[in-house]
Amino acid sequence: MNLCTVYMTVGSLAEAKSIAADLVGARLASGVNLIDGCHSIYRWQGEIRNRDEVVLLARTRRDLVDALVDRATVRHSYQCPCIIALPIENGHTDYLAWVEAETRPPGESD
Numbered sequence: 001m002n003l004c005t006v007y008m009t010v011g012s013l014a015e016a017k018s019i020a021a022d023l024v025g026a027r028l029a030s031g032v033n034l035i036d037g038c039h040s041i042y043r044w045q046g047e048i049r050n051r052d053e054v055v056l057l058a059r060t061r062r063d064l065v066d067a068l069v070d071r072a073t074v075r076h077s078y079q080c081p082c083i084i085a086l087p088i089e090n091g092h093t094d095y096l097a098w099v100e101a102e103t104r105p106p107g108e109s110d
Contacts, residue, residue: 008072009056016036033055
């Protein structure tokens with residue numbers, strides 16, 4: 001299968017909405033779920049940190065992941081944002097076809 005979900009975290013709902021709208025508008029993601037209320041505990045620069053975050057789950061094609069990561073990173077407020085791609089192994093056939101139909105490489109016309 002040629003599809004994946006890109007998982008990322010951001011520091012606010014406003015930032016999540018901005019990045020999600022940009023990725024969908026650029027057709028790098030067919031859709032993005034925003035999950036507010038995530039609390040993360042992590043080690044950063046030698047310290048254990050606690051932070052409220054928003055999770056984004058973006059569906060896209062594997063061949064668009066690099067472009068999606070690049071675009072999200074430019075808009076992201078973190079120095080080292082968590083942005084990872086997870087393969088989609090299977091799913092509802094019509095939904096997966098929709099993800100493919102709604103995404104395309106930058107510069108490719110509608």
